Amino acid sequence: MVKILIRFFIAIGAGVLFFPRKILALFTEIVRLINIYIGYIVMAFRLALIVLIGVALAYISFRLYSLYEITPAPRxxxxxxxxHPVHIYDRNGILLYRPIRINTSPTHISALPKDVQKTIAQQIKIRRVIPTLADYALKNEKDKETLRYRLKLIMVSLKLRLNSSNQMLLEHYLNIPFYNGVAQGMDNAALQLLNKHLAAVSRPEALFLTQLPISARPSMKSVKSTPYDYKRAAVAIDFLLSGLKEKYVSSIEGGKGLLVYTTLDVQLQNIQQSSLIEQSVFCEKQDCDSGIITADLSAREVLSVxxxxNHLSKVRLERFYKENSLTSVLRITNARGESLYEKVNSVDEPHMVEYVFKNGKFIRREGVS
Structure with a gap:
């Protein structure tokens, strides 16, 4: 084996000694061919890269155009x-409260007094209006944290800017957003906060309304009583709202609406409220009843509060409901009538009881008719 290797290297050495020019020429030719092929490879790679980039740009452009075509263009x-609204009813279908007010009759800015028009035009910045309107236009989108949603938001904003005049955008501002999260449209906000329609407000009142926070979706977190809110059985409703805010936030903020049918009886509520008011006029303060709760213990339902x-606080009511296993909700549906909650009705005979709240304690009284 060693002899063979020695002979091989001797042959190579002899070739180098006797044929140096031929070997050098061969080596040079090999290098030249390699350079040529490398050039072809680099050229092919560049061409493939250009084609790939072109295809990618064409695909992205097509997808963006398709996305632009399917995004809404509200005019x-x-x-x-x-x-859809949120309505709360008593057991007989009588409306008790509307925590979320929906705009069903749009306001035209041209119908407002000139000074109110001027105030709104001066105070409202178009750049503030468009993002909220675009967000509302896409309120039915499910995945709001995706790149697709953000692109659609930009496209809807672009369409609003291109397709609508400043006056039209101001009209959208008057009618579409939720003021304080609960009143859709400035007219509803004026009714809730000022007890008058937008067409009747003064210039300072219009200035006040333009400073209210707006949002694209309703929010029960913002529900607060105002002096002009029409709310029957206010204490019971306020306690009920605290539970609705936690359990049905997605249905409310998604605009699906909420119809809440309570166990309350408005007629009984009015009778007991009147009785308390009359009693407070003639009795001594320490002897006055500060609250009466009527319940049907067989059905575990509260009929009036x-x-x-402010003697019956949320904490007291929550403890009272829990200790006596009571509820004030019969059923809850969305605006389409789809059931979200249904109370199982009792077949027992009614067992009516009054709980009189006096001096910080509940006193049970049987035999209520």
């Missing part, structure tokens, strides 16, 4: 998606 009030002042 009028009716082009925006519908949001009458009170004077």
């Amino acid at each position: 009028s009030f009716s082009d925006f998606p519908t949001t 009458a009170t004077i002042g």
Whole structure:
């Protein structure tokens, strides 16, 4: 083996000694061919890269165009998606409260007094209006944290800017957003906060309304009583709202609406509230009843919660409901009638009881008719 290797290296050495020019020429030719092929490879790679980039740009452009075509382009009030209200009823279907007010009759800015028009035009910045309107136009989108949603938001904003005049955008501002999260449209906000329609407000009042925070979706977190809110059985409703805010936030903020049918009886509520008011006029303060709760213990339902002042706090009511296993909700549906909650009705005979709240304690009283 060693001899063979020695002979091989001797042959190579002899070739180098006797044929140096031929070997050098061969080596040079090999290098030249390699350079040529490398050039072809680099050229092919560059061409493939250009084609790939072109295809990618064409695909992205097509996808963006397709996305642009399917995004809404709202021009009028009716082009925006519908949001459904939140209504609370008594057991007989009588409306007790509307925590979320929906705009059903759009306000035209040209119908407002000139000074109010001027105030709104001066105070409202278009750049503030468009993002909220675009967000509302896409309120039915499910995945709001994706790149696709953000691109659609930009495209809807672009369409609003291109397709609508400043006056039209101001009209959208008057009708579409939720003021304080609960009143859709400035007219509803004026009714809730000032007890008058927008067409009747003064210039300072219009200035006040333009400073209210706006949002694209309703929010039960913002529900607060105002002096002009029409709310029957206020204490019971306020306690009920605290539970609705936690359990049905997605249905409310998604605009699906909420119809809440309570166990309360408005007629009984009015009778007991009147009784408390009359009693407070003639009795000594230490002897006055500060609250009366009527319940049907067989069905575990609260029929009325009458009170004077703020004696029946949320904490007291929550403890009272829990200790006596009571509820004030019969059923809950969304605006489409889909059931979200249904109380199982009892077949037992009614067992009516009054709980009189006096001096910080509940006193049970049987035999209520």
